Amino acid sequence: MTVPNQDPVPQTSIAARVRRKDAAANRQALLQAAQTVLADHPNASLDAIAQAAGLSRRALYGHFPDRDSLLREVIAVGAHQFNDIAVSAEHEDPRIALAWLAARLWREASAVRASANIAMDDEHLADTANALAPLRERLLELTRSGANSGAFRSDLSPELLAFLIESTARATLRQPTLSPEVNDATVVRVVLSIVGLSWVEQSxxxxxxxxxxSGELGMGSES
Incomplete structure (x- = not known):
């Protein structure tokens, strides 16, 4: 049987696909480099970021026209991860859901500290507020649920509790160095203290x- 001739793929199409693939890889390399460099040096220059990515400054400008656009993208990357965690914080007991959320967010913030640090910068509050809207909404839902059920303190409004939790996180993340004692368990205890649980209840x-x-949150009914 004769196999019909197939038209060869135009070389221009192949070259275009290669260029798109290279461009995507370069953009990802720049974002990863920015996260790494800015985690330790928040004021690092674009030259330092481009060098860490193994690219030229000109290549960087091909993806990000200025430093601020790069920082906004780094915020967006971190916010996407934070918001995904917030959506997953589901449990019948608001104390457990809030504790799990605090632990997971802390571990994620440690992994993408550049995103967290930039997001906490006063110069990027507007960008952060928009990017982290799902997380803030979920936090408020949890404080309201806890207050309505009597699990959380009632002398402060749910809105104020959510604000105090966020403010505490901002203050903690702004510290250039943190004690080894500050881990996910410590963060959970601090958050639970804010909503009114004693250290015995926390334990x-x-x-x-x-x-x-452990991170394996279920919908169990035990409280």
């Missing part, structure tokens, strides 16, 4: 629900 909750720190 009992963490002991009874190891999934808070």
């Amino acid at each position: 009992e909750l963490i002991s009874a629900h190891p999934e808070v720190l």
